[in-house]
Amino acid sequence: MSFRTLAQISEITDDRPLAVDAGDFDVAIVRHEGDWYAIHDECSHARVPLSEGDVEDRSIECYLHGSRFDLRTGAALGLPATQPVPVYPVRIVGDDIQVDIDNPIVFDPHPLTTTHQEN
Numbered sequence: 001m002s003f004r005t006l007a008q009i010s011e012i013t014d015d016r017p018l019a020v021d022a023g024d025f026d027v028a029i030v031r032h033e034g035d036w037y038a039i040h041d042e043c044s045h046a047r048v049p050l051s052e053g054d055v056e057d058r059s060i061e062c063y064l065h066g067s068r069f070d071l072r073t074g075a076a077l078g079l080p081a082t083q084p085v086p087v088y089p090v091r092i093v094g095d096d097i098q099v100d101i102d103n104p105i106v107f108d109p110h111p112l113t114t115t116h117q118e119n
C-alpha cells in the first residue's frame, strides 16, 4: 500500500466528483452517502472523464452515453460500456484524502470458476 494525498476534504462537495491529477492519469474522488470513493477518471467506452457525470445509488454516470459504473467495484452497470474501470482504496487522514493509486481494484466480469471433480 502506498497512499498519496490527492485532495483535501474541504475541496469536496457530496455527490460532486472532483478530478485530481494522480500522475500518469486522473482520478475522480467522490463522497457519496458518507462514504469515499476513488475511480479512474476515464470512461472505458470512449475515454471521456467520468468526473463530469452524475452520482447516484453508489454509481457514477458517464455524461456522454449514459453508462453507469459502480463506485465500489468499477463494474460497468449498463451499455454501451462493457468494460470496468479501476477503482482505488481511499483513506482519510485528518483533512487529507489519500488514495492508493498503485493498487487499483479491477473488477473481473468473468471470474475463474472452479469445478468439483468426483473421483
Ligand code: FES
Pocket: 043, 044, 045, 046, 047, 048, 062, 063, 064, 065, 066, 067, 079, 080, 081
Ligand atoms: S463514452 Fe462513456 S458511455 Fe460512451
